[in-house]
Amino acid sequence: MRPVVWGVLGAARIATQKVVPGMKGSPLLDMRAIASRDIAKARAAAAELGLAKAYGSYEEMLGDPEIEAVYNPLPNHLHVPWTVKALEAGKHVLCEKPIALTAAEARDLVAARDRTGKLVAEAFMVRFHPQWRRTREIVWAGGIGELRSIATQFNYNNPDPANIRNKADIGGGGLYDIGCYAILTARFIFGVEPARAVSLIDRDPVMKTDRLTGALVDFGDGRQLTFSVSTQTAPSQRVQIFGTKGRVEIPVPFNPVPAMESRIIVDDCRDLYGGGARTETFAPCDQYLLQGEAFARAVRGSEKFPYPVEDAIANMRAIDALYRSAETGNWEKV
Ligand SMILES: NC(=O)c1ccc[n+]([C@@H]2O[C@H](COP(=O)([O-])OP(=O)(O)OC[C@H]3O[C@@H](n4cnc5c(N)ncnc54)[C@H](OP(=O)(O)O)[C@@H]3O)[C@@H](O)[C@H]2O)c1
Structure with missing residues (x-):
């Protein structure tokens, strides 16, 4: 299987300390880029994690056609807004928990998924x-x-x-x-x-x-x-x-x-x-690696991701x- 190319939205602690190091261990996952509101922070995180690309804004990374999937570990109030933007930029999105602040807000993701045809899921590893x-x-x-x-x-x-x-x-x-x-x-x-x-x-x-x-x-x-x-x-x-x-x-x-x-x-x-x-x-x-691989297999269409966004709404x-x-x-x- 061709590895899925990932970008990370925000130099969050969970991303830099656990999720990216874990996912880097898989041949199915090509951890390629990280974006931060601060380019120096993005560069430092990319260097530490061995990622090829660093971006000084989230928008810029979403504009990179090489990135196929985005991991969203932003603070909870930004989960839905940035996941929708990433879907609309043509990316698949694995978004941190809780997927939204309310079930009503999470329902926006169903519309965005259906509009874009991209995969979106909550990261309950x-x-x-x-x-x-x-x-x-x-x-x-x-x-x-x-x-x-x-x-x-x-x-x-x-x-x-x-x-x-x-x-x-x-x-x-x-x-x-x-x-x-x-x-x-x-x-x-x-x-x-x-x-x-x-x-x-x-x-x-x-x-x-x-x-x-x-x-x-x-x-x-x-x-x-x-x-x-x-x-x-x-x-x-x-x-x-x-x-x-x-x-x-x-x-x-x-x-x-x-x-x-x-x-x-x-x-x-x-x-x-x-x-x-x-x-x-x-x-x-590593449960983050196992989750990333399941997501990647779903992106490539070899299996279905077992937890659709409707599951996140139920939670x-x-x-x-x-x-x-x-x-x-x-x-x-x-
Ligand atoms: N699955 C798990 O095991 C697990 C564990 C811990 C946390 N989480 C989830 O992951 C998310 C991040 O948690 P964390 O502890 O890693 O948080 P964190 O270290 O504070 O990281 C959040 C990142 O979001 C960006 N950001 C954008 N707007 C922000 C704002 N207004 N205030 C603060 N940060 C902002 C910042 O990145 P830039 O400055 O680089 O733009 C910041 O580094 C949360 O949703 C949390 O529930 C999941």
Whole structure:
């Protein structure tokens, strides 16, 4: 397969530290260019990452006919506007999560995709990691009996007012930043869309972003997700999935280190001390590379990208409901 030629919109930390280094490891992905609002920053990032081209504006890179696919890691409020511009410039777009600020805004991407015929998808890399695929296989094969509930917790402690996560007016806050993973992975495991949701949000008094969000999401037929995410709590992440006959635990569900083995624990719960627990391990792998390759194969038409933009809209609908619930104090329909 001819490698897909990529350009990156913005010298974002996630791009320079994780996504581009990961994607550079694949023969299917030709990481060619990076654009920044500041040409010196673009040049420095290109030199560090070994990219052939640096641009001093996003528009200029979108005008480069060599670039076939764009990775968009801009702050959340710029996801839809720049993804639409890139699609209209004839590029395929892999856009960071959350794909938009609301489901209504995300719907603009359907029109842009249909108008341009280009591929657009939300970059939820965890769906490509073997630890999640294997977990879903176990659960769907009845390995923990009937699926009942998922408990997800994801925290970090970042009080820096200059960080995009702490700016309420550009899509900051924990629910957008990491709550989206709790919803996404529950939808991935339950295999259905949630019906309603309720939340409790504690906002930072100065930055006004949600710094602690607790939520209960009803997936119907007696199935529930409970989650807690925080931007001002000691870093920690864990997912537990409970069925009538056992549980699966993913100790590092969202940010497994590519160079390290990852693992899941499958427990038949015969006792409370792990007597029935076994560990499955997965060889080191890079979930950003795996995601990029799936996207590239879809660009070349050899397979369909498994998650169309409609999936991203469904995730946004749950985020919308949780932000609404925090205002009304009520259950909100998703
Ligand atoms: N999938 C994952 O694992 C993962 C992890 C972390 C973050 N993310 C997502 O990736 C995105 C970026 O996160 P990040 O932590 O990498 O952010 P970041 O380091 O702050 O990068 C954002 C980039 O956007 C550009 N930008 C354009 N307008 C801006 C504005 N008004 N304010 C700030 N930056 C602006 C800047 O690039 P230039 O100055 O070069 O133009 C900046 O470097 C977010 O949507 C986040 O949710 C995903």
